[in-house]
Amino acid sequence: xxxxxxxxMKYGKNGQYALSDISFFIDRGExxxxxxxxxxxxxxxxxxIIRELTPSTGCLKVFNRDVGRLPRQKLPYLRRNxxxxxxxFRLIESRTVYDNVAFAMMVIGSPQREIHKRVPQVLxxxxxxxxxxxxxxxxxxxxQQRVGLARALANRPALIVxxxxxxxxxxxxxxxxxxxxxSINQRxxxxxxxxxxREIVNLFKKRVIYLDGGRMVGDEQEGFYTHDH
Ligand SMILES: Nc1ncnc2c1ncn2[C@@H]1O[C@H](COP(=O)(O)OP(=O)(O)OP(=O)(O)O)[C@@H](O)[C@H]1O
Ligand SMILES: [Mg+2]
Numbered sequence: 001x002x003x004x005x006x007x008x009m010k011y012g013k014n015g016q017y018a019l020s021d022i023s024f025f026i027d028r029g030e031x032x033x034x035x036x037x038x039x040x041x042x043x044x045x046x047x048x049i050i051r052e053l054t055p056s057t058g059c060l061k062v063f064n065r066d067v068g069r070l071p072r073q074k075l076p077y078l079r080r081n082x083x084x085x086x087x088x089f090r091l092i093e094s095r096t097v098y099d100n101v102a103f104a105m106m107v108i109g110s111p112q113r114e115i116h117k118r119v120p121q122v123l124x125x126x127x128x129x130x131x132x133x134x135x136x137x138x139x140x141x142x143x144q145q146r147v148g149l150a151r152a153l154a155n156r157p158a159l160i161v162x163x164x165x166x167x168x169x170x171x172x173x174x175x176x177x178x179x180x181x182x183s184i185n186q187r188x189x190x191x192x193x194x195x196x197x198r199e200i201v202n203l204f205k206k207r208v209i210y211l212d213g214g215r216m217v218g219d220e221q222e223g224f225y226t227h228d229h
Contacts (some may be wrong), residue, residue, distance in 0.1 A: 001159065001190050002026040002049060007058035009044055009214075018044045019214045022058070026192070026207075028158070031185040033201050034194040035225045036211035039182045042194035046163050047213070049192070051075060063158065080108045083152030083189075085162035089144045093137040097128060097147050100136060122150040125182060130209055138167055142173030153189075160184060162193045166200070174200065201225035 002025070009019040027031055034042045034121045047053045048060055054068045061067070063081060070078065091100050098119055105115045107183050126146040136144060145165060152160055162181065165203065166174035178193075178200050187190040201208060201224070208223025209216060 001028045001030070001061065002192075003059075003061040005059045005061075007048065007055045007060050009041075009048060009053065014205040017056075019048075019055075019215050020041045022211075022216050024209060024216065024219055026190065028190055029185070029188055030206040030207060031182065031191045031204070032193070032209055032226070033204070033223070034211060035196070035201060036217075039213075040198075041214045042211055043163050044214075046192065046194055048160050050084060050161055051078055071099045075107070076156075076180045081158050083155065083157040083160045085145070085148050085160065086166045087164035087167035089141075089168075091136045091144060091147055091151070094135065095181050096133050097123065097139070097150075100147055101151045101154050103153045106126050110155070111207055115139055118154060119150075122153045125149045125153065125184075138175065140173075141169050142176060145169060145173075145177050146180070148191050149177070149184075153184065157189065159190045160192070162191070164194055164196065166195070166197060171199075178204070198225045 004022050004024050007019060007022040008017055010017045034045060036042055048055055049062055051070060053066045059066055059068065060076065066128040101119045101122060102115050105118060120129065123132055126149050128143065128146050128150065131139065131143060136147060166177050169177060174197065181191050181193065208220050208225060210218035
């Protein structure tokens with residue numbers, strides 16, 4: 001599903017490498033954490049996967065396509081098959097929960113009747129069926145992130161990419177959101193999560209890819225996030 005071969009990335013011509021010589025393979029259906037201290041390169045790597053950035057050198061394949069060389073007209077295919085979840089939610093706060101999820105389907109051209117059917121489904125999946133008509137700005141942080149998850153799921157993506165999805169949430173809400181991501185993964189969606197949260201990583205015992213100063217310093221199947229990395 002995702003194959004990185006000697007991927008390096010540097011911002012600007014004279015900048016330092018934000019990522020150096022990264023290689024890994026993530027199979028369909030996996031759940032993987034990207035961990036490492038601030039500046040390690042986690043967000044840069046996720047941005048390469050969603051093609052917000054392109055590698056300076058090396059080859060990165062997502063869904064078997066070289067995303068560094070993907071022609072512009074192929075971008076919509078990639079985007080509709082990847083659901084993104086952000087630390088700061090990135091919702092339209094003045095609009096309803098329903099609208100926020102519906103917009104994600106409208107932009108890829110889904111017909112209204114499919115939107116009417118699908119939005120309640122995903123809102124039920126994240127436990128927000130009673131908040132359909134609420135404005136996002138009236139929701140708690142945890143509820144807002146559930147909307148973020150519902151929006152990411154709306155188009156039935158093969159891959160969910162979450163950059164610090166619980167960075168702004170308290171520990172209880174963090175566990176709720178992470179459990180949701182885990183159950184989404186159990187239904188077959190590949191899930192990638194960048195996080196600083198050692199407790200969650202150690203609780204989940206999923207694959208852990210460690211970055212340090214732009215280098216990959218570890219890759220473990222049932223990994224722990226310790227101070228040794
Ligand atoms: N737009 C940019 N322009 C120049 N340098 C950047 C840019 N974005 C990130 N960097 C640099 O790239 C390196 C990796 O940053 P990145 O944001 O990927 O780290 P991170 O692991 O996500 O950190 P954090 O845990 O703080 O989110 C850092 O040295 C950072 O300063
Ligand atoms: Mg980051």
